[in-house]
Amino acid sequence: VKQHFASIDEETAAIVKEPGNVLHYYARALDFYLVQDFDNALKDLDEAIRCDSTFFPAYFSRALIYYKQLEYRKRDRKFEVETVEEQNLQVRSYDYNKVREDLDRVIELAPDFVYAYYNRGNILAVMKDYRAALVDYNKAIELDPRFADAYYNRGLTNIFLGNNRQGIQDLSKAGELGIFSAYNIIKRFTTIEEK
Incomplete structure (x- = not known):
């Protein structure tokens, strides 16, 4: 942690010397992220994008950090006192759209970046747009045929949609590629008939 705070200080000094250098903002944002100062990380990513609107890693990192914040809000919601207004705690699809917009921009700037898809x-699966999620998982697998997590999530999505045969094939491939927990899910769904 001390190393990250020292790096934040170094990058701050570098930003003072070169206020238009996107890499200094990006590097400091990553350090802020690693010490879990998400607000300052997001501010630096916004500034990096202002400096260079074609720097796709800033959009990608901003999407990841914002998603992590949304997940924390969802998790913490369970522990909040019930007197707080429900609408203030609710994680809405609007919030996920902001993450999606950044990922759309990454794909526009770097169409071969597999992790964006x-x-x-x-995100699309969380938003319950399962068919669009399948399209993105397909593209990720097309770009990297050994992407085990993409097979795994595509398999779960197919099973959720009732395409058990395709889902089991994907989960089997994920298991072959090292996600061994996929085999437990296969056992559960091999007895469920295809819809």
Whole structure:
């Protein structure tokens, strides 16, 4: 942690010397992220994007950090006192759209960046747009045929949609590629008939 705080100080000094250098903002944002100062990380990523609107790693990192914040809000919601207004705690699809917009921009700037498709597929699945999620998982697998997590999530999505045969094939491939927990899911769904 001390190393990250020292790096934050170094990058801050570098930003003072070169305020238009996107890499200094990006590096400091990553350090802020690693010490879990998400607000400052997001501010630096916004500034990096302002400096260079074609720097796709800033969009990708901003999407990941914002997603992590949303997940924390969802998790913490269970522990909140019930007197707080429900609408203030609710994680809405609008919030996920912000993550999706950043991932859309990454794909526009770097169309071969496999993790953008994979993560957008995950966001689409959270938003319950399962068919669009399948399209992104397909693209991730097309770009990297050994992407075990993409097979795994595509398999789960197919099973959720009732395409058990395709889902089991994907889970089997995920298991072959090292996600051994996929085999437990296969056992559960091999007895369920295809819809």
